[in-house]
Amino acid sequence: MNGSHIRLHIRRLAFAAVAALAAVGVTAGPAAAHAEVTASDPRALAENVTLSFTSEAESDSAGIAELRVVLPKGIAPDAVTLKDAPEEWKLTATPDGYAIGGPALATGTDAEYSITVRQLPDEKALAFKTLETYSDGKVSRWIEVPTSGEKVDNPAPLLELKAAAPGARLIVPSPTPSPDPSIVPSAQASAAATRSAPVGAASAQEAGSSTGTVVAVVAAVLLLVAAGAFWWRRRNGSGA
Structure with a gap:
């Protein structure tokens, strides 16, 4: 794989990471009900x-x-x-x-x-x-x-x-x-x-669940970017 293809692959990984983080921001927002x-x-x-x-x-x-x-x-x-x-x-x-x-x-x-x-x-x-x-x-x-x-x-x-x-x-x-x-x-x-459960406890559980979901998504995104960077360095090393 040549350098241009590698750079294109890295750009795609970065775009996926940004999109995932944006999705986290949307889902973590306040409820729309009123x-x-x-x-x-x-x-x-x-x-x-x-x-x-x-x-x-x-x-x-x-x-x-x-x-x-x-x-x-x-x-x-x-x-x-x-x-x-x-x-x-x-x-x-x-x-x-x-x-x-x-x-x-x-x-x-x-x-x-x-x-x-x-x-x-x-x-x-x-x-x-x-x-x-x-x-x-x-x-x-x-x-x-x-x-x-x-x-x-x-x-x-x-x-x-x-x-x-x-x-x-x-x-x-x-x-x-x-x-x-x-x-x-x-x-x-x-x-x-x-x-x-009491209302306070329910609210705490909901907040904890939401926070856990956000952390899991962010971790997955960072893992994806890290894997892409490792793969890129390995391909560069083998091509040198």
């Missing part, structure tokens, strides 16, 4: 507003069984009624919001439901901190509220509000929901969680 909220009338002080929520499924082995939502300041649990939800799902008020759930959805199925709110508060934006509990006990926490435009890993569903309509008034001051003690799943979600 939770969102939209409104039929996104204005401050708007009345009888329908809020529609979507929580994207992110598990490959379990379905969403319950969503626990912490209501923002100005919306009390008794000011919310269920409008539409997956079959057999029910809404239950909690001290700081509500829980909605029922039979676990099929794996990979997003959880979509809507509620009616008596009146939106006079705010510029509303954050609905959400916990998603899966049938295997895993809990995804979409509870971070970005400030100053910064990005967060697990953003809570955020609803931007327009200015109130002219003449709009607050119907009756609604009591603010009780402060969420620690944003924990409801009793139904906790019962499901007891059948699996």
Whole structure:
């Protein structure tokens, strides 16, 4: 094999190494799943507003069984009624919001439901901190509220509000929901969680698994490059 062929082979090995490392970077990135909220009338002080929520499924082995939502300041649990939800799902008020759930959805199925709110508060934006509990006990926490435009890993569903309509008034001051003690799943979600490892342990296991995969791929890439370099030196030595 002449020198040009050897150089071509080395370039191919280097390209494969770069591609493999790029793939590692992509797979090691944050999950794309998220939770969102939209409104039929996104204005401050708007009345009888329908809020529609979507929580994207992110598990490959379990379905969403319950969503626990912490209501923002100005919306009390008794000011919310269920409008539409997956079959057999029910809404239950909690001290700081509500829980909605029922039979676990099929794996990979997003959880979509809507509620009616008596009146939106006079705010510029509303954050609905959400916990998603899966049938295997895993809990995804979409509870971070970005400030100053910064990005967060697990953003809570955020609803931007327009200015109130002219003449709009607050119907009756609604009591603010009780402060969420620690944003924990409801009793139904906790019962499901007891059948699996604690959330913290599960997160650590997932992180360890991801890290192990990255290390294995990087090691394989380095081994490939080293083998190519050794082969090149050996061919050069034998050709000299």
